[in-house]
Amino acid sequence: MLVPNPLAALRGLARNPALPGAVLLRLAADDRITPWDLTCRHTWTDEAFDTLAAHPGPEVREALAQSPGATGAQRARLVGDLSIRVLQALLEGPPARWSDPLPGWVHRRLAHHPEPLVRDLLTYLPGTPREVVALLARDPHPGIADAARALLDRKPYEPTSIGAGQAVAFASGGSEWNRERAAADPALPADWVTTLAADPSPRVRLAVSQRPELTEDQRAAIDYPAGQETPLLDWVLAAGPDELRRCARSAHPGLRRSAACHPELPADLVGVLAADPDPAVRALLCAYRADVPGDLVLDTYLTVVSGSPCADSGFAGLSGDDLVRHPAFPRTGLARLMSSPDERARALVTRDPAAPPALIGQLSHDASATVRAAAAEDPRLPPERLLELLEDSPTTTAAAANPALPLPVAERLLPR
Structure with missing residues (x-):
């Protein structure tokens, strides 16, 4: 077996969800593999997660605490870590939107941490429940107590001048x-x-x-x-029900864009803004709301965001990975995109659980390297075709990440 780019193969192996923990440790010992290479994966087995959670290198555990594919319950296992940087990464969470949240008990436990620096993190990092902030308002450290009380006493928005x-x-x-x-x-x-x-x-x-x-x-x-990027308007984000309705139905796109981000946007206005003619309004709605139509999320992926998952960014800071992780992103019926002229649309066919293996095999011969790479990572791909894609430079990384890759093949890719 001749792999043209061994390093690309190693990076693919690092995100292979079927890789045993012992092999993960061998990869972690390779200086060419970064902690993010090890932790930027879509799913984790408990065995693989726990293997890296026990890794002696805090930089590995720090990256693990922010892995976008780990569940909140898995990341919570790092709550007893001795490194403050790991605990900070745990509380900051994954950089991608729509990651699984931490269980509430994590914040409550850290509110009793013996190190004041850890308790202080809870007063300025997002996600700390209000009841935990109230607990910290009685903290023996005066600086932490003051910061917590300031959060509890935060006044509604008032325009500054x-x-x-x-x-x-x-x-x-x-x-x-x-x-x-x-x-x-x-x-x-x-x-x-x-x-x-x-x-x-x-x-x-x-x-x-x-x-x-x-x-x-x-x-x-x-x-x-009208077409220029506009800032989010504080007065719209703090608007009451009547004013919010006027903003959501305004002819001014800047007001509608801000209304799409309002934390208390009612369901009927979600529907109104989902049909907005301004693509920026629709993108912002996808960025801030879980209860949007699935077709809107798919359309935003195909028309607003440019690039590939886990690396790109588009309007409103949305990445392709953000959108395919969106709770409303369609999980079925994507096989209909097989005949699309858009390579990103054809690549989504592999996300359809009902797509037959023959269709995945067909995609693996697509003219687009993006589509072939998506097929290369699909476990429904015929084994012989998987090995062919492993030896083809544009698809080596994706093929190495395929959970159907035989373990003996994976072990032969590792440095001796």
């Missing part, structure tokens, strides 16, 4: 950045709002057009750049 005088000074100046800042400031006098609505800078006009006090007619009268 540089003041009317400073806002006018910025609005009348030559700096585009200062005029843009003034255009969004709540203290800017109405006559200056009118002036900046006709500013020569598109950025300034866009900022004016997103002020909360404007009517729809006033927004429509401003020549703002």
